[in-house]
Every structure is written in structure tokens, then in C-alpha cells.
Amino acid sequence: MAVSCGDPLPVVEGDLAFVGVTVLPMTGPGGPVVLENQTVVVANRRIASINPADEVEVGDDVEVIEAEGQYLMPGLAEMHGHLPSPRMLPADAKNLLFLYVANGVTTVRGMQGDRSQFTMRDQIARGETIGPRLFLGSTSMHGARVTTPEQAEQLVREYKQIGYDLLKVHEDLTLDVFDVLAATAHEVGIPFGGHVSDRVGLLHALEAGQVSIDHLDNYIQALVPEERQPTQPPGLRDIGALLEAVDEGRIPQLVEATRTARAWVVPTMVLWETAFYGDRSAAEMRTERPEVAYMPPETVGEWEQAVDERLAVADPETNRRVRALRRTILTALHAGGAPILLGTDSPQIFSVPGFAMHHEMRLWVEIGMTPYQVLETGTRRVAEYFDATDDFGSVAVGHRADLLLLTANPIEDIANVASRAGVMVNGRWMPERQIQDRLASIAIFYGN
Secondary structure (H helix, E strand, O other), X not given: OOOOOOOOOOEEOOOEEEEEEEEOOOOOOOOOOOEEEEEEEEEOOEEEEEEEHHHOEEOOOOEEEEOOOOEEEEOEEEEEEOOOXXXXXXXXXXXXXXXXXXXXXXXXXXXXXXXXXXXXXXXXXXXXXXXOEEEEEOOOEOOOXXXXXXXXXXXXXXXXXXXXXXXXXXOOOOHHHHHHHHHHHHHHOOOEEEOOOOOOOHHHHHHOOOOEXXXXXXXXXXXXXXXXXXXXXXXXXXXXXXXXXOOHHHHHHHHHHHHHXXXXXXXXXXXXXXXXXXOOOHHHHHHHOHHHHHOOHHHHHHHHHHHHHHHHHOOHHHHHHHHHHHHHHHHHHHHOOOOEOOOOOEOEOOEOOOHHHHHHHHHHHHOOOOHHHHHHHOOHHHHHHOOOOOOOOOOOOOOEOOEEEEOOOOOOOHHHHHOEEEEEEOOEEEEHHHHHHHHHHHHHHOOO
16 A cells, blocks of 8 residues: 555564565465565564565664665575584584574474484574574484384384484385384374385385485486396495496386375485595595585594595596486486475585585586575475475565575575575574674684
8 A cells, every 4th residue: 555645654663674675585386576675574583574665664673684685585494414413512513503504504404313402402492502493303213223123113103202303214224124114103193204225115115105315315226127126235335336227217207206205305416426426536625615614623534534535446437427317317306396305414524514505506506497496495395394384484474584684686696595694593683794703713613
């Protein structure tokens, strides 16, 4: 409604207001929506109002962020992250959590659970520790640890009772153990996701209702016809041995099975191209990833050793072919409408929390996704995964105030996600200057 000359403008109240900002609400699948010159008000850690800036005035007690020419989008979600363990020093744990937030990652699905993470989650929620909102996966359920159907049933019930948000499934589970795990998970109402055991296979995992397939795990194995399957599974590092038996004509079948099962794919492409099928030395990686300055030096040393040891025994052409095949599979999954979520498996080999998201997003654009499509996989689509589209994942009234303020439009260039003016997490505003000061102090802490 137009306001006549001389009439006072409505006053909006709250804790903080972004004034004159261009909003990228990420509210729907129909393509980019851009709301220019808006005033977005945050109150009590939620978005209280969104109005054209020339139609409202901000109350005197509201902190104002002058954001003309800047872009406000939802905070990003890391859907395969790892969280501090009890063995980690408290300073290291706080540093790690901050690295996520510093890069606009305001939600993390933790995929290596420990009971201590419940305390961490609650401290973050209360604002006592700076960190992303946490959804917690269980302690890993892998074949060396879960060896009988009885164990599987017991652990599923135990992890549900403890309060984990997800059962983390891993390699080497036998078929009978996996089937009991899946049946019990459905009975008690807890999702399961992560790896796909070679003994189970991708199609069976999808049929059983596995909620997420991470790392594109077992997709290449599933491209090998039954009669050409090896007697012993090759394992992660020897997947290249299957290349001559792969039938890429089977890709549409896998895409359709994934889409029909409504299983979410978290491909973690960059880590796999770095740690397992890479072609660059540790020295080259250090140059490409200066953010390792924010990690403990002993951790970086382990990463360097792992990269160089694998590179020394790798066949460059095989690695190149594996990388290309994984990209082909991801492209087909996207084109075929399979649901995809952003994740990096950090911290992991040269995958630094938060920073790794930028590398992952750039790769997805390289293989043909638009910047908007990539941003969806780390915002609104994540809320769909958690059945929480009324709570987060978009810039909308009533949503959590987890926001990323940028100085350039990320829909035009995905690299602009790194052009931050600041981050708001759980209603707490951190301007970029403050973020950079904290990052500098972390680098100094680690001797860099």
C-alpha cells in the first residue's frame, strides 16, 4: 500500500536491521528471486520482518547494518562434517567450530558421533560457544564394530534413546546386519545414512531406505554388471581396478533408483579428488589451500604425508579416469532430478572446515550446475532434508537468523560467496573485520 506524503512510516522494532539490502530468499525451486532495497529485522534470534526499505523506519533502539549494494542469503549447511572429539584440546575445538561460522556455514550435520557433542550442541544453542547449529550422527556403525544382527538392533535402539539425529552407517557391514539395522531404524524412527557397504550394494541400500548416500559411495561398483563383479571388493583406494568392467550405460538406472528412493546424495567431490584420486603433491596442495594455516600443524603434517604417500604409488591415468567418472555420475544425478546436498567431509585431508565449501561449490559449477542450483543444495534443500522448511534454509519471516551478508551477488558468480560483509549465526552478528581478526589469531596460535 502506498504511503501518502507526510504520513509517518511504520516503525519496525527488533535487535538488528539490515537496511537497503538485496535479499536472496532461496524460498523456492522456480529459480532465483531477488528482492532489492529491503529492510530485514532480526529479533530474538529470528527474522522478525522483511519490508521494502522505503516503506518502513527502524526503531531508535535497533542496531542498523547499512547494507545498500550488499546481498543477504541464508547461512550454508555442511551436510557431511566432522566435529571436535573429547581427545581434542578445548582451544582446538573452539577454533574448528569457528572456521565453519567464519565461512558462513551456520548448520552442520556431524557424521562421526560422540556423546560429548550433545554438550557442545547445547552450548552453541545457548550462545556460550560460537559455532554452527548441530545435527548429530551416531558413532560409526561399521563392519568391524557391528558384527551381528543382535548388535545392530541393540545399537540402533541405544542411539535412538540417546538422541542422535542419524545413524552413521559405514563400510563392511554384512547384508544380514544391515537389514536388521535398517528394519530396527524404521521401527524406532531414526534415519540412517553415510557409506554403502560393498557387501550390501547401492541398490539394496536404496531399497532399504538409506536416507543419504555420501561420497557417491558404491556408485562406481554398481556400474559393474553382476557377472563381472570381483570376488573381493576392491576397497576405496583401489576402485580404479573396476574401470575396465564399468558399464556407463547403467548410470540412468542408478539415477532413477536414487530419485525413486528419494535418497539424498552428498558427493564430497573435492576431498575425493584430493585425497584418494588426486594428481597434486602436498606442496602443491599447501599453495592451493592457504587456509591450512588455521589447522594444527601436526594435522597438516599428517595430511601432507597421506597425500604424498598415495601419489607415490598411484597411476595418474587411472586417477584421472576415476575423477572423470565421478563427475559424470554427479552430473547425471543432478540432471535426473536426484536430490543433492552440499558437503565436504571436513576436516579431512586438505579439507578445512568452512573453506572446503567454496572449493566444492566451484567444482559443481564447473560440471554444469548454476550458482543458484548449488546454493540451493546448501540452504533450502537442506531444510527439506530435515523437514524444517518453516524453520531455516531461507530468508523468511519467522526463520532462524542464520544469515550470510555478501558484498557481491553469488547468483552471478559462486566465488562471491567468499565476498563476505559478515555472518549472523543464531542471531549473533559478526562483521567481516571481526571474523578476520579471529582468523588471524588462530593462525598465530598455530605458529603461522
